[in-house]
Amino acid sequence: KAGFPDNVFRTVILENENVARVIENPLVKAVTLTGSTRAGKAVGAKAGAYLKKVVLELGGSDPYLILEDADLEKAAQTCVTSRMINGGQSCVAAKRFIVVESVREQFEKLFVENMKSYQIGDPTEEATVLGAMARHDLRDELHRQVQDSIKKGARCLVGGELPDHKGAFYPATVLTNVKKGMPAYDEEMFGPVASIISAKDTEDALKIANDSIYGLGSAVFTQNTALGEEIASRRLEAGCSFVNTFVKSDPRLPFGGIKESGYGRELSYLGIREFVNIKTVYVA
Incomplete structure (x- = not known):
């Protein structure tokens, strides 16, 4: 039995x-x-x-590294999928996207295109892909983090404004030009907000990734799988590291x-x- x-x-x-x-x-x-x-x-x-x-x-601010040889279309789609799991309200969702500067502009364009497909709607309707957040106070705190980051120099590529919908809704939001000292860099963003951070090269990307109080998950995107495995296993400070896919249990x-x-x-x-x-x- x-x-x-x-x-x-x-x-x-x-x-x-x-x-x-x-x-x-x-x-x-x-x-x-x-x-x-x-x-x-x-x-x-x-x-x-x-x-x-x-x-x-506990909480996390998972870094995803996009190196200059990454398959950018696949990386952008995978990164958005991870960021938007459960409306972005997941400890293991991707939070920080650290992109080597030589491919940042192209990655941003692909990333924003994917994020725009997540439109707010009635969660009881089958076509809806982004529902409300868990509570109004959590939504308001997320908006504060976004606005504080913008005031400190971050640029909002999409979203970032409180919608008119009844309920604790927040739009899919992308911030770029994110720097240390901004909430979008230093804090966990628990909702549908992505932080894009520019890195000079792979070593700089690793330095930024590990510059966090958190260490839950991490990922690296590169077509050099040997390099990806080396970074995942030995260089990223996290409990789990994935190569060319999103973190999952x-x-x-x-x-x-x-x-x-x-x-x-x-x-x-x-x-x-x-x-x-x-x-x-x-x-x-």
């Missing part, structure tokens, strides 16, 4: 203060959280106070981040091992 005994798994909706009480309970042996970095720090601190194992899968592979994107791993046998106690038995 398939399944689990009664009460092995329960869904419980809790307020923040009650989450702390659950973590404190001696029946709870380990904790995993998917959420913001702020929430992760709070949960990690509470679990640590009781010496309980914890896995934290797979039950067969461990998934998680480094830096302020958390620690521990989900999925694969390594994800299972996060929640077991390894015991040594020695018989003489």
Whole structure:
């Protein structure tokens, strides 16, 4: 017979203060959280106070590197698909697009063309590809980040204005000329907004990519697969790095981040091992 005994798994909706009480309970042996970095720090601190194992899968500002030999049409389409997953509201969605300057203008044109296909609409209609954001306050915070970045010198290529639609809608938006010190560079943009950052060359692109408090996912686009694998495996500071495709989870592979994107791993046998106690038995 398939399944689990009664009460092995329960869904419980809790307020923040009650989450702390659950973590404190001696029946709870380990904790995993998917959420913001702020929430992760709070949960990690509470679990640590009781010496309980914890896995934290937190925020990200995933960099996608587009090198000068990349297939730009494929890269632009793939990058937009990743940026717009769940309306851009995904920790593992692409956030920063770091493009070698020699191909930036061409990439921007292709990227914007793809982004324009994401039009706001009624989420109950089959033709709609971009619905509302989760909450109005999240939409308003995203708009603040966009406007602050523009005030500091970023250029908006499409979108960037609050629509008239009823609901927490925000248009597909592309910012370019993004620099350090702007929210579009320094912060996680949790919604349908893409940041395009120019790099002088591959080394500069890597420096920009790793200049982040986050380290969840990353990707590199190049027709030199050996170079792509070298960059993905040894140069990008992230829990997972993909070559010529977008970051995604797979039950067969461990998934998680480094830096302020958390620690521990989900999925694969390594994800299972996060929640077991390894015991040594020695018989003489």
